[in-house]
């Protein structure tokens with residue numbers, strides 16, 4: 001599928017039905033998870049219906065939290081594509097540290113929102129996240145700091161939120 005197809009309609013930060021997943025998110029469903037459950041991988045704790053960072057919570061059971069499951073199963077919830085161009089490539093270090101900083105702040109607030117991978121490929125940079133909120137935050141941070149164009153959408157039948165950022169060649 002051509003990722004650029006719906007660009008015009010989805011450009012900008014509009015939040016409409018394209019930003020709703022088509023199906024329930026099985027990674028986030030709280031089925032059978034009890035308060036007092038901790039993640040054996042990252043230490044997040046499930047309390048009162050959500051996964052949080054807690055130094056004081058009493059952990060009585062252990063399993064993998066949804067974010068660690070996504071990481072181990074290579075199943076991102078969000079994918080940000082930064083289109084390679086003459087603007088982006090010389091600023092790659094700057095961009096990566098911006099994204100890392102944003103991710104750190106988001107992860108502090110929401111334990112399940114993390115960057116999975118920042119993969120520099122020949123045509124651009126693929127950034128994957130464990131949660132859709134972080135994806136939006138990263139994409140919007142790119143717009144704020146580096147301008148350019150942004151589209152965010154769920155593609156038909158997919159659970160992964162896709163964002164695509166590009167910069168005009170004329171800098």
Ligand SMILES: [Zn+2]
Pocket residue numbers: 039040041042043044064065066067068069
């Ligand atoms: Zn975990």
